[in-house]
Amino acid sequence: MKFRRHSSAAFLVIGLLLSLQCLMIVHAADRRTAALPAIQEKQRMVKALQLTDLCLFTEARYTRHPAMADFHSAFQDGPLSFEHFPSGSLVTPTDLMRDYRD
């Protein structure tokens, strides 16, 4: 396809990319609708089993259940031990661990 002017080709390319962006938005909306049964299944399981965490990282206790982890588990091997699980670099200690003691 030859264009008389370079700007015509540029407009076509930008237009194509923008169309793909619109397609991306439509695809995302469609996938969200299709995923509703799966979300409901997960919600049902969380409610039935009283689960508290997603199963993302199964290599360490405190990354498998970050919401339930105690402050010591990352350094469980000893007081001077370093964090050594790779997923520990992705899961920071939550700064929302509140202490309800007065």
Place this chain on the structure above:
Amino acid sequence: MIEKQRNILDFTLSSLLRRKGKNAALLIVYTLVVSLLASVLFFTHALRKEAGLVLTDAPDMVVQKLLAGRYDLVPLTYADRIKAVRGVGTVRGRLWGYYFDAGIGANYTVMAPGDQPVAAGSISIGEGIARTRKASEGDVLPLRGQDGEVRLFQVAQVLSPQSSLVSSDLILMSERDFREFFSIPSTHATDLVLTIANPRERATIARKITQALPDTRPIIRDDIARTYDSVFSWRSGLLLVILASVVVSFLIFAWDRASGLSAEEKYEIGILKALGWETSDVLFMKFCEGLVISLTSFLAGVLLAYVHVFVASSSLFQPVLKGWSVLYPDFKLIPFIDAFQVATLFFFTVVPYSVAVVIPAWRAATVDPDAVMRA
């Protein structure tokens, strides 16, 4: 007026095509940097959004017992004392723990469900365990208990793959089997889960529980749900490294453009000025040059990131996400895209680069053309 701008754009594109190799390389690298940053943003936002949706019905409150700062089993007598706190509905003990399968090096979460009892001698397993152990319904799974004895359990059910994100590593067994397997007495539980009718009372009830039972740690649902705000936060080590690399890359791009024009580019500007181009036309030309590269890179990068995260299941991140895990859930993230993040990405990638291109051009465009061409 529009025709004039279009003519300038034609000239800009011709100028870019005269340096095909350099500009193609710049376009590719810029696109990859944008796609990396967009991938991280899409992944973390989608995961947080899904966590928020899925954990809507997590327990109102979980009460743990601590001993020397570590988890300890909670006596069920604590349930009676907690039930006496005004505002608390039901209190029940939860039985769950970890099992390390030495044969394959995987960690499982073992649970005795309260509301969905499992037959004695049978287990329900998550999709991840079925995949890793190549087990299916009717198979027998040997598990070594706390006392070192191997017990055989029949797989009654493989949990739905749709729930993989929460149940991939789960083993569900009867309460009796659980207590015997882990040698946990009937007077204790792993922790206690509470129902609280009024969500606004959760923090107050938590405070009352710690006053009544100082060796306990309450965790309310808001804390559970917000835990995933800090997973993949910018402060986590790996994310900080990726974001820092991306920021430095953009700074290098912008500095390279802003630090000055090549002799050939200055000569080109000098000729254009000599031919009658206004300074504003030259600046518009350079602006178009920056905009074409950055806008194309941005649009292509965002598309690439979407395909990577939501179609290819973040395959580039998988080695990092898996870490040393033997068992990893098989799931596809749902495309939740935050328009604000995309807009922020646009303003941090397209605008600075386009502006950075204009700055050295302004210096060259305001100098006498004769001096520029002779330099």
